[in-house]
Amino acid sequence: FEVSCNSLERIENYVNCEQEPKPTEAGKPPAYWPSSGHLVVEKLSASYSNGGEQVLHDLSFEIKSGERVGVVGRTGSGKSSLTLSLLRLIPTKGSVMYDGLATEHVNLNALRNHITIIPQQPDLLSGTLRDNLDPFGEYDDAVLNDALRSSGLYNVQAENEDERITLDTPVSSGGGNFSLGQRQIIALARAICRQSKVLILDEATAAIDHSTDTMIQASIRAELRDVTVITVAHRLKTIGDSDKIMVLDAGRLVEFDSPSKLLKKKDGFFKSLVDQSGEKEQLYLMAGVDPKEAEKHSWFS
Numbered sequence: 001f002e003v004s005c006n007s008l009e010r011i012e013n014y015v016n017c018e019q020e021p022k023p024t025e026a027g028k029p030p031a032y033w034p035s036s037g038h039l040v041v042e043k044l045s046a047s048y049s050n051g052g053e054q055v056l057h058d059l060s061f062e063i064k065s066g067e068r069v070g071v072v073g074r075t076g077s078g079k080s081s082l083t084l085s086l087l088r089l090i091p092t093k094g095s096v097m098y099d100g101l102a103t104e105h106v107n108l109n110a111l112r113n114h115i116t117i118i119p120q121q122p123d124l125l126s127g128t129l130r131d132n133l134d135p136f137g138e139y140d141d142a143v144l145n146d147a148l149r150s151s152g153l154y155n156v157q158a159e160n161e162d163e164r165i166t167l168d169t170p171v172s173s174g175g176g177n178f179s180l181g182q183r184q185i186i187a188l189a190r191a192i193c194r195q196s197k198v199l200i201l202d203e204a205t206a207a208i209d210h211s212t213d214t215m216i217q218a219s220i221r222a223e224l225r226d227v228t229v230i231t232v233a234h235r236l237k238t239i240g241d242s243d244k245i246m247v248l249d250a251g252r253l254v255e256f257d258s259p260s261k262l263l264k265k266k267d268g269f270f271k272s273l274v275d276q277s278g279e280k281e282q283l284y285l286m287a288g289v290d291p292k293e294a295e296k297h298s299w300f301s
Ligand SMILES: Nc1ncnc2c1ncn2[C@@H]1O[C@H](COP(=O)(O)OP(=O)(O)OP(=O)(O)O)[C@@H](O)[C@H]1O
Pocket: 048, 055, 073, 074, 075, 076, 077, 078, 079, 080, 081, 082
């Protein structure tokens, strides 16, 4: 009885859950939107409930079409909250514009169909891999197979012929028969099918091994060349060669520039994260900054 009461309590929470506004026809953007992936954010603040404590404070920045931006910052600095805000998944103030169109005027379903987010723990539906890549049956097998190949998923289990992944591979509820890294790769394949011009990737934390991480980044570089990619990174190496790095601290944007410029900034936040990381030489090289030169100019701390 007690267990059932818990269930009732949960159902009651859902029944009383505050609803998002119903998507309207008026807010439907053109099918090709956003065609360039240009993003402008002005004075963006966010909280997890209306009137709740603000977790992002007045963020303003611009990301040009096709740029690869890495978002870094300490635990709790607001990186995941930023990804949610970019899709209006939590209450926000200020404006987020993709190709000049503000998300507050866009039909929420359309917004989330056109901008792709790969969360830390992507959800999968029970069914087959095909159902997961293409739940509405919009693409033919050639496109889906190409996406699987490009995402690197075929390579994941290539060593084991018996368990070779195909479009008919069963997926259990929540994707429990795939590792977290593989689930992110499947979500990436979905993004490749959809050809979104903006991809937001919240890198899975320690649960994802380095080779899977490298594979995801390599697929993004090869397959999504003219796509704007925003990657929340827990490992600096993931985003060391991005076009720009955004550093968040306590919900505020404290740095936003190319990694090479940030690494030359005395007392910079990004520089201090890199210098403390134990991979600093490699990260300097990735950013195109010669560690020896940096040392000579006493950039190294
Ligand atoms: N579901 C939630 N409800 C209320 N507050 C939340 C929720 N999720 C996160 N927060 C708060 O928002 C702030 C920013 O958290 P967020 O998860 O965005 O940080 P993060 O930089 O992504 O951290 P991490 O590196 O640990 O993933 C923190 O103060 C956190 O406690």
